[in-house]
Amino acid sequence: MLVVMRQDAAKSDVDHVIASIEGVGLQAHVSEGKFRTIIGAVGDRELIVDMPFEAMPGVEKAIPISKPFKFVASEFKPGGTVVDIGGVLVGRSHMTFIAGPCSIESDTQAIESAIAVKAAGAQLLRGGAFKPRTSPYSFQGLGRPGLELLAECRRVTGLPVVTEVIDARDIDPVSEVADCLQIGARNMQNFLLLSEVGRQDKPVLLKRGFSNTVEELLMSAEYVAKGGNADIVFCERGIRTFEKTTRATLDVAAISVLRKQSHLPVIVDPSHAAGRADLVLPLALAGVAAGADGVMVEVHPDPSSALSDGEQALRLDELKDFIDQVRAVAVAVGSI
Amino acid sequence: MLVVMRQDAAKSDVDHVIASIEGVGLQAHVSEGKFRTIIGAVGDRELIVDMPFEAMPGVEKAIPISKPFKFVASEFKPGGTVVDIGGVLVGRSHMTFIAGPCSIESDTQAIESAIAVKAAGAQLLRGGAFKPRTSPYSFQGLGRPGLELLAECRRVTGLPVVTEVIDARDIDPVSEVADCLQIGARNMQNFLLLSEVGRQDKPVLLKRGFSNTVEELLMSAEYVAKGGNADIVFCERGIRTFEKTTRATLDVAAISVLRKQSHLPVIVDPSHAAGRADLVLPLALAGVAAGADGVMVEVHPDPSSALSDGEQALRLDELKDFIDQVRAVAVAVGSI
Amino acid sequence: MLVVMRQDAAKSDVDHVIASIEGVGLQAHVSEGKFRTIIGAVGDRELIVDMPFEAMPGVEKAIPISKPFKFVASEFKPGGTVVDIGGVLVGRSHMTFIAGPCSIESDTQAIESAIAVKAAGAQLLRGGAFKPRTSPYSFQGLGRPGLELLAECRRVTGLPVVTEVIDARDIDPVSEVADCLQIGARNMQNFLLLSEVGRQDKPVLLKRGFSNTVEELLMSAEYVAKGGNADIVFCERGIRTFEKTTRATLDVAAISVLRKQSHLPVIVDPSHAAGRADLVLPLALAGVAAGADGVMVEVHPDPSSALSDGEQALRLDELKDFIDQVRAVAVAVGSI
Amino acid sequence: MLVVMRQDAAKSDVDHVIASIEGVGLQAHVSEGKFRTIIGAVGDRELIVDMPFEAMPGVEKAIPISKPFKFVASEFKPGGTVVDIGGVLVGRSHMTFIAGPCSIESDTQAIESAIAVKAAGAQLLRGGAFKPRTSPYSFQGLGRPGLELLAECRRVTGLPVVTEVIDARDIDPVSEVADCLQIGARNMQNFLLLSEVGRQDKPVLLKRGFSNTVEELLMSAEYVAKGGNADIVFCERGIRTFEKTTRATLDVAAISVLRKQSHLPVIVDPSHAAGRADLVLPLALAGVAAGADGVMVEVHPDPSSALSDGEQALRLDELKDFIDQVRAVAVAVGSI
Numbered sequence A, B, C, D: 001m002l003v004v005m006r007q008d009a010a011k012s013d014v015d016h017v018i019a020s021i022e023g024v025g026l027q028a029h030v031s032e033g034k035f036r037t038i039i040g041a042v043g044d045r046e047l048i049v050d051m052p053f054e055a056m057p058g059v060e061k062a063i064p065i066s067k068p069f070k071f072v073a074s075e076f077k078p079g080g081t082v083v084d085i086g087g088v089l090v091g092r093s094h095m096t097f098i099a100g101p102c103s104i105e106s107d108t109q110a111i112e113s114a115i116a117v118k119a120a121g122a123q124l125l126r127g128g129a130f131k132p133r134t135s136p137y138s139f140q141g142l143g144r145p146g147l148e149l150l151a152e153c154r155r156v157t158g159l160p161v162v163t164e165v166i167d168a169r170d171i172d173p174v175s176e177v178a179d180c181l182q183i184g185a186r187n188m189q190n191f192l193l194l195s196e197v198g199r200q201d202k203p204v205l206l207k208r209g210f211s212n213t214v215e216e217l218l219m220s221a222e223y224v225a226k227g228g229n230a231d232i233v234f235c236e237r238g239i240r241t242f243e244k245t246t247r248a249t250l251d252v253a254a255i256s257v258l259r260k261q262s263h264l265p266v267i268v269d270p271s272h273a274a275g276r277a278d279l280v281l282p283l284a285l286a287g288v289a290a291g292a293d294g295v296m297v298e299v300h301p302d303p304s305s306a307l308s309d310g311e312q313a314l315r316l317d318e319l320k321d322f323i324d325q326v327r328a329v330a331v332a333v334g335s336i
Helices: A011-023 A107-120 A144-157 A168-177 A191-198 A214-226 A252-261 A270-274 A277-289 A316-332 B011-023 B107-120 B144-157 B168-177 B191-198 B214-226 B252-261 B270-274 B277-289 B316-332 C011-023 C107-120 C144-157 C168-177 C191-197 C214-226 C252-261 C270-274 C277-289 C316-332 D011-023 D107-120 D144-157 D168-177 D191-198 D214-226 D252-261 D270-274 D277-289 D316-332
Strands: A002-005 A027-032 A037-042 A059-063 A083-085 A088-090 A096-100 A124-126 A161-164 A180-183 A204-207 A232-236 A266-268 A294-300 B002-005 B027-032 B037-042 B059-063 B083-085 B088-090 B096-100 B124-126 B161-164 B180-183 B204-207 B232-236 B266-268 B294-300 C002-005 C027-032 C037-042 C059-063 C083-085 C088-090 C096-100 C124-126 C161-164 C180-183 C204-207 C232-236 C266-268 C294-300 D002-005 D027-032 D037-042 D059-063 D083-085 D088-090 D096-100 D124-126 D161-164 D180-183 D204-207 D232-236 D266-268 D294-300
Touching (some): A027 C027, A037 C037, A083 A232, A088 A096, A096 A107, A096 A316, A107 A144, A107 A316, A124 A144, A144 A168, A168 A191, A168 B168, A191 A214, A252 A277, A252 D277, A266 A277, A270 A277, A270 A294, A294 A316, B027 D027, B088 B096, B096 B107, B096 B316, B107 B294, B144 B161, B144 B168, B180 B191, B191 B204, B232 B252, B252 B266, B252 C277, B270 B294, B277 B316, B277 C277, B316 C316, C002 C011, C011 C027, C011 C037, C083 C232, C088 C096, C096 C107, C107 C124, C107 C144, C107 C294, C124 C144, C144 C161, C144 C168, C161 C168, C180 C191, C191 C214, C204 C214, C252 C277, C266 C277, C270 C277, C277 C316, D002 D011, D088 D096, D107 D144, D144 D161, D168 D180, D168 D191, D204 D214, D214 D252, D232 D252, D266 D277, D270 D294
Parallel strands (some): A180 A204, A232 A266, B161 B180, B232 B266, C096 C124, C096 C294, C161 C180, C266 C294, D096 D124, D124 D161, D204 D232
Antiparallel strands (some): A002 A037, B002 B037, B002 B059, B083 B088, C027 C037, D002 D037, D002 D059, D083 D088
């Protein structure tokens, strides 16, 4: 942390900052320039993370230097992490495809989807039983019966299952079915939920909030890792911008930045970024070209009758070709 | 809902859309133009809210026309709602000041703040016991002991208390102390939490998410109101933009839009928008000038030692003057 | 400028940074911490503004400390600047109203508007002869005949005229008519145009670009001031965000920040921020409450037949009441 | 255009809208629903582009249906356009690399760069003689002597030259040297400049403004094409968002959308999006995977001494490998 004093700061102001830093056991390095004094705080960042330097008299601004996360930082595990989801590996030199419907809607829709997903070559099945929806009048998912259908899909196809948990009280029942717990974009900063999934042992798929920075995403993963669970997979799914031709703006740079800053795998969700089926493939290709370790994509037996996100779902019969094309790019960039 | 067909849509495509609309009991009004056909769906919007028109063959786009909310719409209660929080009224022709520290930190800090808040003329006390924080290494609030301190503050000053609930499991214990449950910005789309506060009877202060649209805020209120609880107060607290001189960009227009679109009161939180103490007053003045029914502001006995958000807290001795200046603008615009 | 070295930077990397700083005549203050070295560059910032520290080996990041602008900084003229536009003063303790149609469309429309603007109590007339329009098929303004109509309006009413210049080649003809040259939002970073209006002597009204930061706005004003013309008035008119209920999001904090960072006056344009007539008043009130020294507002004899921006224009007969209400807030906040 | 009336609109309001539409020669199709009336305007969109429907009494909103551009629309030239820049083709099934320094700084730097660019396999040379810079204290380019150096580079290497024009008065001198005129991001809505480059015959490289929508970019191209010059190449270079780990957020979806909506080629500029050298490659790969027809990239003999944008420049000796890797992705996605 660098604390930059105002040009007109009094000596007592400088002393106060130094005392605050030293008071919690860090060292204060003082650099007196021609115009202003700069104080560096050296030591354990956690001890001063809450210190309101900018509210102290004479302080112009406080500038964090060291990374605010630890367990998820690349330095923590230089070789990179490969997460095992029900026997399927996600991480460097693997290329994992997660596919399935947005929502589990019915027995037929679920099983038909799962079989097609497997046949097309995807390794993991996704499907929502609990759906966070903007409108209280929208379909909210089947809930626990949806979980049972997911379990049935796994029995039939052998595909491990990724599904979202939106309430800490559901972690146990969801874990009975899921091989990986998804934390959705809207819950990326639901810190209680993060802490609780950090205290259980199923892998966690952590989606970036549509208005959260990469650093905030890393901090949210830190909540999970700090709880003891380091099996975390990041998912970039687009951010909210002024541009409205797509549902969100896929931030491909974030994929690359996450791979540099963290040892954890990163996948891309082109479906929610695009919001429209015709852009799902190019966004998937772009995400993988930028370094994604996998792709999560929404498919549906009949998108035009889907109960949620039909506009962005691929048809089941489009999935194999989609996977083949994405895989070609993965090969071209050396990801597999 | 207007469904605009492509220029090259087949007759069967048009028929399919019509059948989908009529299939759920709405009427389809077909308008055949020179270049394309437009189909209007007339009837209960809820019945087609999930229909994926844009995934249907031949459809160019679907354009919602009617408002997607009902209970919170201005038409639902033309005279406007005045919410009673422990005897203090919030709404048109009232001007309510809610003040207190960001976090409840200690006995002394809490009581000293509460007494000063009352002396300065604020009518409601705020203070956080459960704090959602970006970093797991930051102070997370005192939790239940913090609630007890809030109860003590109320006993001492008589001020009704507004405090945040971040977990559905805490609704009961928080309600024992709070006169109003605050839903924070990060939980604005925590739909489970919204539904559950909608099923209890304490008033709800609903903060806008920093990246949510006004319409999404109205939909979140609809979750609460649909549960049976119509005592909702909106709070505009700034949105995330590219501009970084402030923590968030206060969207004053949203205050005015909310008052036009809904019967519910709207207050402004200048502290979180500014993120720095020197801008709290001008933002409060702007919010009230734009039509806010009240102001929620953070104060602290010693901002430079606060455990959270010290940079944006006013000192206790600044509060009275702050309230006086805001009130002058409220008078000038006819709010009181 | 602070140059933060990586933890693994070599001594030669540090020496290279020092040599670069000293090579242009600044002093390098080196602070060796436990983990990393930080180098402060002290002296004339202009000499290192282009130095690509972050491209130098071993450098983690370069952090600018001093303000990048000089002539427009508050320190340059502590008392604040009052700009004289054809005898009308704009600045602290004045409250100036600039009103008129978006575009000058015809003799009748222009004169009728100008007379009404004067009668309502506004001190300056606005009106566009050259209009930058998103579509090449939109009305582009009357051009030079529009300037003649503006001259006629001034003759009839005596009101000084503010009008936009969009091409350096038009500065002379526009200056013959205008008392103040407006630089529109889309030209805020048209640096040639800025430099050239900086070399003539008519006051300049500089609108913030809809996606430019406050600092970029200050830098653009610096271009004008560096040319020799310090008669600059800032205009906040809203920034582009994800929220679409208004045409732009009025950034009221920017008004306050500009007044703190610069000695130049700041006005607010509620019309372009709102994009709809019913929000023009609340946004004007908010802007003035936040500290604006004036308001620029669009009016039209018949908004429903306007050739540009009719949606956001007030009717001529609404202007007097608008001014009265805004003035009441200006009095309440002590601006007049 | 669809004009949606309010529920409480009077018959006279409806009649007024109809009369306005028919008054300019279009047909009005009236659809009377149960709750409201919707009026479709059928005919030449240009005739009503400026009509302020939303300012008319009884109108709730006006919704444009047809595309607001014509000459650049994909329907205008279904086979797609291949632009010839000094003999180098840009467009479908070509993959063009444009490389060179941000600014032309000196004889040595320019020639050395040009030779290396050619040797690495790029087909076009870029380099700025006129530089729009945020600060008036930054290097503004060499101006006309810079143009002469570009001419020399072309003589030496035979590479056609792409360079920016920032002032209509410079079009002639720049055209003497350039094989393609670049319109920079800040001038994307400098409509005069667009019109004037539309009236000369050199191809135009049109960069997306960092806060402009895809539709606005298409409209800006329409200005050029309407002037008679249809040799336009789009360039996506990132948009401004809240995320600050990169200089801009590369909008890869825009590349795909532009290719769908227009017949014109699209290239990607990863350098300005990244703002840092280590992300240039992944962003280029992502852009090409999303469908870009080429890449424009900044290189420099010594980035750490560059006078502009050194942080994002690749070294000359990195270019060949960069091109090889990008080309591999182009092959994988079938672009070449």
